[in-house]
Amino acid sequence: MAQSVSLKRTPLYAAHVSLGARMVDFGGWEMPVQYSGIVDEHLAVRLAVGLFDVSHMGEIEIRGPEAAHLADYVTTNAVSKLEIGQAQYSGLLYEHGGFVDDILVHKVAEDHFFLCVNAANQEKDFAHICAANRFNAQVEFAGDRYVQIAVQGPLALRTLQKLTTVDLPSIRYYWFTDGTVSGAHARIARTGYTGEDGFEVYVAPAASLRIWNELLEAGREFGIKPCGLGARNTLRLEAKMALYGHEIHASITPYEADLGWIVKLEKGEFIGRAALSRQKQQGVRRKLVGFEMRGRGIGRDGYEVKLRGSPAGWVTSGSPAPSLNRNIGLCYLPAAEARPGAKIEVVIRHQPVDAETVATPFYKRAKTA
Numbered sequence: 001m002a003q004s005v006s007l008k009r010t011p012l013y014a015a016h017v018s019l020g021a022r023m024v025d026f027g028g029w030e031m032p033v034q035y036s037g038i039v040d041e042h043l044a045v046r047l048a049v050g051l052f053d054v055s056h057m058g059e060i061e062i063r064g065p066e067a068a069h070l071a072d073y074v075t076t077n078a079v080s081k082l083e084i085g086q087a088q089y090s091g092l093l094y095e096h097g098g099f100v101d102d103i104l105v106h107k108v109a110e111d112h113f114f115l116c117v118n119a120a121n122q123e124k125d126f127a128h129i130c131a132a133n134r135f136n137a138q139v140e141f142a143g144d145r146y147v148q149i150a151v152q153g154p155l156a157l158r159t160l161q162k163l164t165t166v167d168l169p170s171i172r173y174y175w176f177t178d179g180t181v182s183g184a185h186a187r188i189a190r191t192g193y194t195g196e197d198g199f200e201v202y203v204a205p206a207a208s209l210r211i212w213n214e215l216l217e218a219g220r221e222f223g224i225k226p227c228g229l230g231a232r233n234t235l236r237l238e239a240k241m242a243l244y245g246h247e248i249h250a251s252i253t254p255y256e257a258d259l260g261w262i263v264k265l266e267k268g269e270f271i272g273r274a275a276l277s278r279q280k281q282q283g284v285r286r287k288l289v290g291f292e293m294r295g296r297g298i299g300r301d302g303y304e305v306k307l308r309g310s311p312a313g314w315v316t317s318g319s320p321a322p323s324l325n326r327n328i329g330l331c332y333l334p335a336a337e338a339r340p341g342a343k344i345e346v347v348i349r350h351q352p353v354d355a356e357t358v359a360t361p362f363y364k365r366a367k368t369a
């Protein structure tokens with residue numbers, strides 16, 4: 001008889017259970033998929049503020065005299081362009097150009113970089129970076145030292161500001177600072193995975209439950225909701241943010257995933273550069289594109305996509321879009337067809353259903369003054 005695999009739990013597990021969350025296995029972690037409901041939580045983030053436990057995500061630190069050289073060599077984006085206190089979205093690639101993972105790189109100091117990586121990939125990412133380390137730099141697997149809490153939505157700033165003396169408006173998008181939240185040391189990053197304004201707060205596990213509860217109290221007047229992975233997925237899909245294992249994986253390159261903007265070929269040597277250079281010269285054969293269902297049904301992950309009646313691609317992510325009241329998705333199609341306005345069919349329960357490719361992101365928040 002096969003033995004059951006025990007799931008990892010974040011330090012906030014008891015809080016989720018006490019709030020009535022429905023817990024699921026996500027990449028080996030027992031995580032909340034929803035509390036009050038996916039649509040309710042989704043709309044709270046779009047209209048007010050939501051709170052996410054994303055402590056299953058991994059943290060890797062690179063330090064030393066040549067930390068910048070190592071970070072630049074293992075990622076696609078230009079680490080050398082970062083200023084202290086700035087973050088960037090980037091990719092870890094294999095030599096053939098496919099994704100090991102997509103990550104966030106934070107420049108803490110000239111000799112210190114802080115990487116946030118995907119939960120299920122963290123051990124793999126750490127091994128990949130260590131294997132590439134021929135520099136005077138040290139790589140540390142640091143996930144046990146951090147709990148990550150995401151405060152997202154148009155009222156996220158007003159919620160978090162109650163608990164910190166850090167001047168949150170001065171933190172620009174994709175920048176971060178170290179300070180305190182509710183008296184505990186914290187790294188506060190203005191990034192996010194929802195398409196809304198918001199902050200990721202990295203704190204020590206010992207302080208995390210108190211800070212989680214104080215954030216819920218601070219946001220009570222704004223209607224804050226604890227949010228699970230279900231709403232996180234619909235929010236990121238509306239904003240066309242890639243999810244590893246869906247839009248990107250070892251067989252997909254950044255150019256195919258419409259992420260060419262994170263590739264800086266001109267910066268010099270990095271893992272995967274030669275393969276990407278060839279692909280850029282030759283052109284991609286397939287590309288990621290957004291679609292909306294025109295017929296009844298939802299194009300779910302893995303469903304076949306047809307063009308003019310013939311198999312042409314597959315759905316990477318699909319769901320209802322609560323902010324838009326439409327059924328949306330992302331799919332791979334032949335590059336020549338991956339443009340807005342193409343008539344396609346998504347095969348749902350063996351039946352082709354009409355859909356149409358559209359411009360993305362599906363949702364874009366209004367700019368504030």
